Amino acid sequence: MSTNPTKISGAADMPLGLTRMNFISDQEVRWCPGCGDYSILFQVQTVMPKLNIPREKIVFVSGIGCSSRFPYYMNTYGFHGIHGRAPTIASGIKIANPELSVWLVTGDGDGLSIGGNHIVHAMRRNLDMNILLFNNRIYGLTKGQYSPTSEYGKKTKSSPYGTVEHPINPISLAIASEATFIARSVDIDTKHLSATIERAAYHKGMSFVEIFQNCNIFNDGAFKEFTEKEVRSDRILPLEHGKPMIFGKEKNKGIRLNGLKPEVVTLGENGISTSDLLVHNEEDLDPTLAYMLSQLPFPEFPVPIGVFRRVTKPCYEDSVLEQIDGAVAKKGRGDLEKLMNSGDTWVVEEF
Amino acid sequence: MSATDTLENTKTNVQEVESVTIRFAGDSGDGMQLTGTQFTNTAAVIGNDISTFPDYPAEIRAPAGSLPGVSGFQLNFSSVDIRTPGDAPNVLIAMNPAALKVNLPDLEEGGLLIVNTNEFIKANFDKAGYTSNPLEDGSLAGYRVVAIPITDMTMNALAQVPMTKRNKERCKNFFALGVVFCLYDRPLEPTIEWINDKFEKKHPEVAEANRLVLKAGFDYADTAEIFSTHYKVRKAHLPPGKYRKITGNEATALGFVTAAQLAGRPLFYGTYPITPASDILHELSLLKSFGVKTFQAEDEIAAIGAAIGASFAGHIGLTGTSGPGVALKSEAIGLAVMTELPVVIVDVQRGGPSTGLPTKTEQADLLQAMYGRNSECPVAVLAPSTPGDCFHMAIEAVRLAIKFMTPVFFLSDGYIANGAEPWKVPPMNELPDLSFQFVTDPEGFFPYKRDPETLSRPWAIPGTPGLTHRIGGLEKQHITGNVNYDPANHDFMVRLRAEKIANIANFIPEAEVFGAPEGDLLVIGWGGTYGAITTAVETLQHQGQRISSCHLQYLNPLPRNLGDIMANFKRVAVAELNLGQLCMVLRAKYLVDVISINKVAGQPFKVKELVNRFQGLL
Known part of the structure; x- marks a missing residue:
């Protein structure tokens, strides 16, 4: 894959010959039948063998919620943490052993509500790990309360009159939090999902992937307005690096900038050609356009999926090791006896 | 020939005393903590036993001259073994009326009172709540008052030095220090060396000014014979050995890095700045050549979460805070109890509840440490008893955490964390052996299979082939570690976790009685x-x-x-x-x-x- 420039943490040099089956744990999967999580689990287990990382060098970490049961089902090391705190545990693991491939599975409640603080700071530190945020816009495990991504006015068990809260936008948050790889995919678009997960894995630095995931019990059809087969191509904008932003069944619609405002245009109308369209540049150091894409209002605009942003910055754990190596190079490896005897010392003689 | 001998030759009235308690008090911007520390270092280096008590306000710079802004540093130095910084100071240095007002009630009857007369002006009397000048109204008749225009004399000493008035004034604490050095016949060299180390390279003019003022204070006290009597405190008869002065927080940092080295694993310190624990972070962040990783987290929860993660991955996981931080960490401590991972929680206790008295000491977190979590959630709890003991108990905390795969509380407090004493540097060969092996053999491996002696589960870290397993906060099935909601299993596991901690009693020293056994x-x-x-x-x-x-x-x-x-x-x-x-x-x-x-x-x-x-x- 041309977008896999770096060696991935923990990857072996020789082919390991792993298959999807190697990544299925002996635990019975206990999500509701029909849950979008099954598809995501399948795709993750499909991507894993391609990364050629020995199973023991992979750690899945989660918080609390339906999505957070994920580690139990992966035949790797796993840590099912406490609500919202998975980024903290994952950070500790990665800093302690940068050779591990660390995956964080969270949801809209776990990652954006109770764990909102941690996810922001984990992203800005740019640890080389992968966050998969399953966004179903509802609290499933607690049986149907609104979440921080629920639409304004949504009626749920805890908002019988409709929520009076404005939703948070996970992609916008990730951009503001300086994650270096930011993408979005959909549970039922399996090909896109597995390709996105794979690209996230190969990114050196913090990867944040928002996955629209259907909760068929408490929020069924939350994304169907743009994910149903019949409407999908007209209402989804697949972002592709270096390519003009084109969508539609006929591939005749596009996004153009009019001043600072984006607008939907039809190719061939009023002399508009592909050269008038915005060309997606996921490597743009300026996050302005990525942010604009994350904020495109639906249904006036299609919903962008794919990689919004992919930039390079030093990774936290590498910098930590550099400082340690630098200190050792300068002062030599720490000498405990010398340290204990440092400062002003004096000797008391026998008397 | 020692300085003391010289003094005996030139001074007629020298009195030998066993121990002296001095308190330096001034505005929180007056440098009283530094002044006290310098006197302490000098006393320690020349062989006295010492004990210190820094007592400062939570406000970094409360309004100048106000009562809440008073910062004090008390120290006791002695020729005999001492254990406290002393009850009542024999000497009080009051840099302004507010410092006098706050500290005078503690000064012993007939005690020596040194004041900076330049600050005894109407505006400062008002701020301190004095209706008249205490230096003139007879209210200090019960003390031996030595009134010195310290600010003026500092300015005079620096008349030729090209510095701003404000910066010159800031040197006045060293004038006071020079005066007290003279009173107790202490050498200036240790302080001058400190000044050189601290300022000579970057701010040579500051170094020069401080040296001048320090000497000016000493010379003034010497030549003007402002003290009718000088005092001599002989060296203390401490057990032979090499010593250094150490505060509790310094000893804590040193103890944990030592423990990690003895265990052969890197130390991971996850923490969030909080008084009075932050100095542990400052100390440990300097020790990169020891492989120490310090993580200044976004909050208290992240600090312990990262420590738990690091521990899962095979580091010595440590987090440090004070009481309010422990409250935030409680759920994560429960997670470490359930996942049975070693993690040490340092709680440098301070006055509470809530934000309470951030810079003041208290011991009211004991029940929080023991019981402050949901459900039955036992952990080991240790408490160092002196600044130097922090070193040894830090090693003990790590020993118990890794031997029993459990969170361990280390209950320090503001008093020993900031207080200093002479610490006998232990010979390396007297330190305990904490070496251990991670589990690596897949044969018969189960994440919750226990050692029959310690009841602890195996520590198998990610990266180990054949041992992939999942842990988490949900109840575990005995031996397999699988998620399990069976009533009998839960009852069994709750009791097992309690037994594991209770069993630690068989692996710690018995208590000792000071005095007769009955x-x-x-x-x-x-x-x-x-x-x-x-x-x-x-x-x-x-x-x-x-x-x-x-x-x-x-x-x-x-x-x-x-x-x-x-x-x-x-x-x-x-x-x-x-x-x-x-x-x-x-x-x-x-x-x-x-x-x-x-x-x-x-x-x-x-x-x-x-x-x-x-x-x-x-």
Whole structure:
């Protein structure tokens, strides 16, 4: 894959010959039948063998919620943490052993509500790990309360009159939090999902992937307005690096900038050609356009999926090791006896 | 020839004293902590025993001259073994009226009072609430007042130095220090060396100014003969060996890095800045050449979460905070109990509840450490008793955490964290061996299969082939570690986790009695009250009273022999800086009518007040 420039943490040099089956744990999967999580689990287990990382060098970490049961089902090391705190545990693991491939599975409640603080700071530190945020816009495990991504006015068990809260936008948050790889995919678009997960894995630095995931019990059809087969191509904008932003069944619609405002245009109308369209540049150091894409209002605009942003910055754990190596190079490896005897010392003689 | 000998030749009136307590007091911007520290270092280096008590406000710079802005540093230096910074200062240096007002009540009767007269002006009297000048209204008649225009003399000493007036004025604490050095015939060299180290390279003019002012203070006191008597405090007869001055927080940092080295694994310190624990972070962040990784987290929860993650991945996971931070970490401590991972939680206790008294000391987090979590959630709890003991108990905390795969609380407090004492550097060969092996053999591996002796589960870290497993906060099935909701299994596991911690009692030293093993009164203490309790008990023992003490470093589980020790005394009391927390634990566990002696003033016990309280029980 041309977008896999770096060696991935923990990857072996020789082919390991792993298959999807190697990544299925002996635990019975206990999500509701029909849950979008099954598809995501399948795709993750499909991507894993391609990364050629020995199973023991992979750690899945989660918080609390339906999505957070994920580690139990992966035949790797796993840590099912406490609500919202998975980024903290994952950070500790990665800093302690940068050779591990660390995956964080969270949801809209776990990652954006109770764990909102941690996810922001984990992203800005740019640890080389992968966050998969399953966004179903509802609290499933607690049986149907609104979440921080629920639409304004949504009626749920805890908002019988409709929520009076404005939703948070996970992609916008990730951009503001300086994650270096930011993408979005959909549970039922399996090909896109597995390709996105794979690209996230190969990114050196913090990867944040928002996955629209259907909760068929408490929020069924939350994304169907743009994910149903019949409407999908007209209402989804697949972002592709270096390519003009084109969508539609006929591939005749596009996004153009009019001043600072984006607008939907039809190719061939009023002399508009592909050269008038915005060309997606996921490597743009300026996050302005990525942010604009994350904020495109639906249904006036299609919903962008794919990689919004992919930039390079030093990774936290590498910098930590550099400082340690630098200190050792300068002062030599720490000498405990010398340290204990440092400062002003004096000797008391026998008397 | 020592400086003392020189002094004896030139001064006629030299009095030898056993120990002296000095308190430097001024505005929080006056540099009193630095002044006190410099005097302490010098006393330590020339061989006195020392004990210090920095007492400063939570505000970084409260309004100048105001009562809340007063910062104090008390130190006791001695030719005999001392355990406390002293009850009542023999000498008070008051840099302004507010400092005088706040500290005068503590000065001993007839004590020496050095004041900076330049600050004794109407505006400052108003701020301090004086209606008249205390230097003139006779209210200080009971003290030996030495009035010095310290600010003027500092400015004069620096007349030729090209510096701003403001910067010159800031040197006045070193004038006061020079004066006190002269009074006690201390050499200036250690302080001059410190000035050189600190300023010579980057700010040579500041170095020069401080040297000049320090010498000016000394020379002024010497030539103007402002003191009719000079005092001599001989070297203390400490056990032979190499010493350094150490604060509790320094010893804590040193102890944990030592423990990690002894265990052969890197130390991971996850923390969030909080008074009075932040110095541990400052110390550890310097020790990169030891492989120490410090993680200044976004909050207290992240700090322990990362420490738990690092521990899962095979580092020595440590987090440090004060009481309010422990409250935030509680859920994560429960996670470490459930996942049975080693993690040490340093709690440098301060006055509470809530934000409370951030810079003042208290011991009121004991019950929080023991019980402050949901459900049955036992952890080991240790408490160092002196600044130097922080080093040894840090090693103990790590030893127990990794041997028993459990969170361990390390209950320090503001008093010993900031206080200093001479610390005998232990020879390397006297340090315990903490080496251990991670589990690597897949044969018969189960994540919750226990060692029959310690009941601890195997520590198998990610990266180990053949041992992939999942842990988490949900209840575990015995042996397999699988998620399990079976009632009988839960009952079994709750009891097993409790038994694992209780069993630690078989792996810690027994408690020791200070004094006779039987008598009329046994005083039990823990943590930073060691110095005051032991000194008070010793005082009464010298008076022939049948009193002993027992200071606990292990609070959960308690030493095996504690019940037997208590049974040999007519009465048992616990002295602690809370409303009777250890007292409650002992009453519940041993059904003994333990008496509570307590205080929650944000201040340590004074020896005198304990002597009085103990006497009332004899």
